[in-house]
Amino acid sequence: MSKKYVYVWNNRRVEGNAKMKDILGGKGANLAEMALLGLPVPPGFTISTEVCKYYWDNGMKLPDDLKPAVEQAMHELEEVLGKKFGDNDNPLLVSVRSGAAVSMPGMMDTILNLGLNDVSVQGLAKQTNNERFAWDSYRRFIQMFGDVSLEIPHAKFEEALNKVKREKGVKTDIELDAEDFKKVVELYKKIYQEEGKSFPQDPMEQLWISIEAVFRSWNNPRAIKYRQINKLDDKNFLGTAVNVVAMVFGNMGEDSGTGVVFTRDPSTGEKKYYGEFLMNAQGEDVVAGIRTPQPLDELKNIMPDVYKELTEIMDKLEHHFRDMQDIEFTVERGKLYILQTRNGKRTPAAAVKIAVDLVKEGLINKQEAVMRVDPADIEKLLHPVFDPEELKRAQYIGKGLPASPGAATGKIVFSAEEAEEMAKKGEQVILVRPETSAEDVGGMNAAQGILTNRGGMTSHAAVVARGMGKTAVVGAENILIDLKNRLIKANGVVIKDKEWISIDGNEGKVYAGKVKTIRPEGLAGELATLLDYADEVSDLGVRANADVPRDAKVAREYGAQGIGLCRTEHMFFGPERINKMRRMIVSKSEEQRRKALEELLPYQIEDFKGLFKEMEGFSVTIRLLDPPLHEFVPETDEQIKELAKTLGITEEELRQTVKELEEFNPMMGHRGVRVAITYPEIAEMQTKAILLAAIELMKEGKKVHPEIMIPLVGNVKEFTILKDSITQIADELIKEHNVDLEYKVGTMIEVPRACVVADQIGEQADFFSFGTNDLTQLGLGFSRDDYGKFINDYIEKGIYEKDPFQHIDREGVGKLIKIALDGGRSTNPHLKVGICGEHGGDPESIEFAHLVGLDYVSCSPYRVPVARLAAAQAAAKYKRGKKVNY
């Protein structure tokens, strides 16, 4: 039995449905689904994604079974429409479009009006009674076919078209008539000849060439790049499907048109019809942003019946697909056709609002809602806005459409390549283009923001920027973009290549120079609601890494349930403190050290009180001093001179101390618990400070839950020595002050040895917190300060798929964590376990934390909302304890 490769839909039968996205692609599956729903969809058929896989697996060869199946489907299409492919009276024309399981706008190629040739163009003219239209369509097809299927440079065709216009002395296509287009067709054919290609007159030949071109385009560099940027792992996709659909024409005159609509505002998420259309135009004219389209509302006046039918269909589709839809439609001589529907791309803000609204409208549940928003979008939502104070003084130079929200500032560059290059060097850039196209995607991704002076809200620049969460201002027509001289002019201001501008994607405004950005404060509205849903769905607690009350405040506003990591070393760098710290370090005896530490004690008490206050009612995990002492001593001669004077010791003495503190591999040196073992008095002072701060607040009636965390433990005896000392000091203070204070003593697990002896440590500890930064460093033997020398080669060669410092290395570090967890819980079922490395804010790593069954993650305050959502998504996707291959 031959494999089924072709799925048809028409008014007689429908073979596919919306659930078959994997083999029909999103577009094909939804066309079939709409046909099933009885919506006015032009008939057609889909060649499955399995053919694409076959094509690439078999040296770019199509399966033998395909030919009869496609021919059969074409016959069926001819039959249902009563037209004939290549006919000179009533020719069947089709579009050939790609469509993968996940939408890749602009990435894959499309061919319209296929089936036209020197004969059928006459048929089309007769059939439509519009010779100009027929020849315009023909020349469009020749151009598109040459460009897309045969890779003849687009510009050659543009040139020929311009030549005809020039000779006639007109400026726009509209002013050309049928005879002009015939000339264009002749010129186009000459271009084919010049390029050594021939334009096939046989429509079936046209079709096969186009089908193969679509499959070929699956692995064009733009498509590959898009999948990379959007992390669409090749392995999970079979490839693209090919949709062959009967043509309908929006460019058949003033009773025709075409448009793109959204069932809600994709920029704000507001529940209102939203979209644009162009009368007498084909779909590509809207998307390309060449003519500026009219807003959807105006269709109500121009074609009230079509408007009514369209909005009813929009409602129906949104309800059916339970999400905001992005719909392409065409009106051919007053009749509405729906050409495509898909879940619409949206800004992060819109994504959040739509998800929450859909829950409130009863269309989806909370688990579904949290899955509707990308955690990365949450971060974008909390992205900076311009500082209102600086904005007052900023030089406003023009306005465009607010295509993608946010505030961005950077040096202007005029090409995508340049944007990528400069971004690699760590420069902030704004990509400035008249309009963008698929080739620019890499540069857009690298830029802080995008500015164009052409195109509308559904132009390429707008759609892609929104998808990326990049700030974009498009169609800023008053801004002149001079590519040749590499400058922009507006409002009398000239800004040259690499000079700074600032763009506001919320308002569409553009400013000269660099404007400072600030973070929005706290959470509100739908975002707060969505994250409340997230907390309901999630199995993981989310804490913050915060060292100062200011950060703790932000963290709490963002929904952190406690502090998972307070790094106390930062507390010793204040101007009043650093010299006290240094005096401690240069001490020659325990007694001297104790004296210096005594002076630091009051500061530490205040530090901890501030944190406890902000986090009242929640746990606060305080890590004892972690870095090697040499981080606190000065380096330059100047500084040493000054410090020696301040400390009242000789330069020589100080230099000696500095020298003694130097290390070959400081990451693996005298730091963490090792400092506490050799100088117990430092940990004792910190313990005292933590307890005294907690006790003072308890006496004020506040609830305080201190957790003391010992860093870099690799041996249970390190832990017990410290724990014994902490317990003794703490219990004495609690007794002395007669308060009912509970505290915990736990450890960072960041040394591989700790993982394999975690049963011993777990027996003694109240909690583990995985320090995944150091565990990655030691587990892999990668110095975080040095791995830049080879990590790119490693990722390129596929040794590590991703940077192990960004996303937890599940196979290696993950295994160590699993070993530690099993060990720790085997001796202490009540062990509380979290992650407090950088990975604590990374959604992939949070998913891992969920899978292995940790209790919480801790991340930087601004990533708390991201983490809350990511935790919820992990819970929505995987039941805990379920065996998942990681």
Place this chain on the structure above:
Amino acid sequence: MSKKYVYVWNNRRVEGNAKMKDILGGKGANLAEMALLGLPVPPGFTISTEVCKYYWDNGMKLPDDLKPAVEQAMHELEEVLGKKFGDNDNPLLVSVRSGAAVSMPGMMDTILNLGLNDVSVQGLAKQTNNERFAWDSYRRFIQMFGDVSLEIPHAKFEEALNKVKREKGVKTDIELDAEDFKKVVELYKKIYQEEGKSFPQDPMEQLWISIEAVFRSWNNPRAIKYRQINKLDDKNFLGTAVNVVAMVFGNMGEDSGTGVVFTRDPSTGEKKYYGEFLMNAQGEDVVAGIRTPQPLDELKNIMPDVYKELTEIMDKLEHHFRDMQDIEFTVERGKLYILQTRNGKRTPAAAVKIAVDLVKEGLINKQEAVMRVDPADIEKLLHPVFDPEELKRAQYIGKGLPASPGAATGKIVFSAEEAEEMAKKGEQVILVRPETSAEDVGGMNAAQGILTNRGGMTSHAAVVARGMGKTAVVGAENILIDLKNRLIKANGVVIKDKEWISIDGNEGKVYAGKVKTIRPEGLAGELATLLDYADEVSDLGVRANADVPRDAKVAREYGAQGIGLCRTEHMFFGPERINKMRRMIVSKSEEQRRKALEELLPYQIEDFKGLFKEMEGFSVTIRLLDPPLHEFVPETDEQIKELAKTLGITEEELRQTVKELEEFNPMMGHRGVRVAITYPEIAEMQTKAILLAAIELMKEGKKVHPEIMIPLVGNVKEFTILKDSITQIADELIKEHNVDLEYKVGTMIEVPRACVVADQIGEQADFFSFGTNDLTQLGLGFSRDDYGKFINDYIEKGIYEKDPFQHIDREGVGKLIKIALDGGRSTNPHLKVGICGEHGGDPESIEFAHLVGLDYVSCSPYRVPVARLAAAQAAAKYKRGKKVNY
């Protein structure tokens, strides 16, 4: 029922035996055993080691049950001897001596003549008809009791004795008569008064005080230090037993005497009676080295019957205990008594000879033989001797007894404390003392060698030095030791404090200045035989770490079965090569690098040919370049200037390269397989060199087994990328040259991640070699270059019992190894696994390697014999696969 604490032996009954060492101590158990054998042992009883444990566990209190038991045993002793404790006619006198399960010579205290008081001294005089003897014995007892039990300074008694001699105008004790000793007794009693103590007249009180003093001495600083040095873990010992034995007297006149004999020569192991004796003396006189004793042979002339009986007993004891015995005897008025027998301390050379001879004599088997020699002794046997060339020119200054073999050179110091201090600073010292005592043990251990000018071959210095394997020359009477002016004088030469001398423990010769030492070559005689036994017993192969043919030759002579690690980086430092290497490093393109590498290729081929030749027939594991490239570039301005000139590049350029190569944590940086991933051409060159070298030798008819080892692998893909490249190059060369060459490709396991993904790596690799140095660094997070800052604190606080870089950390690193082994073997049952870190030559770590079931260990050439023996001992002690708690 009360616990049994006291075990008696006498001519009626014997309660103990030799197997009860744990509770009777070595001395007590052997006394009982000798009684069982019917040998002439004075009767007595042993208070068990359990009492010592009880004493220290219960706040230095003796168990209640003990008193009646001891009293009962004393009555029995009185009965069998027909004497009475404290009697004024026929008093019973006893000695009280310590005796733990493991002999600790000189460490514990002994009291003789207990039972004497103002009354019984008369009884003794009557009984022996020798008033002088009785009063001499009494004054000795008072002195010893005061010194040992009551801690009255020894010197005070010496002073009093000297006073009496001075007043009488005599020089030696021999010249004093009974009246003189009575005076001495009076003076001694005064000393007690001055010290606020009283001398108890009640013998039972004397006994109890002395018993307690023995138990107390278990934890005196010298005893603790001895156990530390000899690694006698406190936990494994209950404590010391106390032996109460009826006195016999070697000082009853010219028909009496005392001596120490060995059944074989403890210095050479030669099978001949060996020993010394003093006529008319007590045992302490021999051991203390105050009078110079006569060699055993002379006893044949003086007392032929006693000599005959003694040598018969010696034969009997050696045969019974199946080892060379160290026997104390006393002759009282012509009657022989055996006071003690134990396995004799011996020099490393003697240990080896005796073990092998005993096998040949059929007394022990090979497994037992390998257990008879400490692996550390093997190393000592291979210790340096003086370079014969230098020796010709050396200034000979004198001769003593060759008490402990070897050659040692160092700066002279005159106190044990100073020896320890200077050794800590890394200085080589020779400890020079008139004689040594228990207080000097720490300093002896710290010194390279010991020189005394008093005492014989069984003096404290001789016995202890032999035990430690330290070179010692004792009794060098012609050398004047001037403690006050801190110098020695001999042969007209003056050598001052901290000036160099050299001592030859084989010949007993002493030289002024520093004489160069050299290593003995290869193995011969009994050592070779013993190591052959070891190989028969062992389950582990022993390979060597060797980088150059010279080392490979040594390794092979020492019995290495192949090379386990050849570090190729050392090969690039030769004067002709380093600049080629540097040219490779500063290359700007792969092409330039390949060109520079091409120039290094011929050198590498020669390197490998040399190794393969020396190791013909055995496997040679060659590790690809491991260190970071910055180790090859110069550091100083001068060097950079010169190199830039040589390489023909600007200084600036070179400086830039050097800067770019710098790393924060080089241990975890761009090295090992990472260099091979980023610059594959280096590994390719090395592979080519290995294969071409092997092929050339194959063509010469030699057998070559190259094993290519990839360092620092943490991810299976690193391994497979390299393996693919190696295999391709190798297979091509083999095909091209048409040889039948087999090669292996394996990896170092030294990154913790590799341990947890070892199943994946094992599937691909032919062998694993644990790089335990780096695995310890990364597993523990201890930088080997920096851990000195805290490791002493760590060991002092018991966090790690031992330095984990010297002895494998079984609990942590061992666990990682176990995980890796289980993983690797789960996918590749034929995986060959070894260790090639420093631990490969450490007996404890070798035991671990045996226990976990590795195939081989690899260590430095000079440690190969040690490793062979250690491997055999592990096999003799533990069956493989037996579950042992490590």
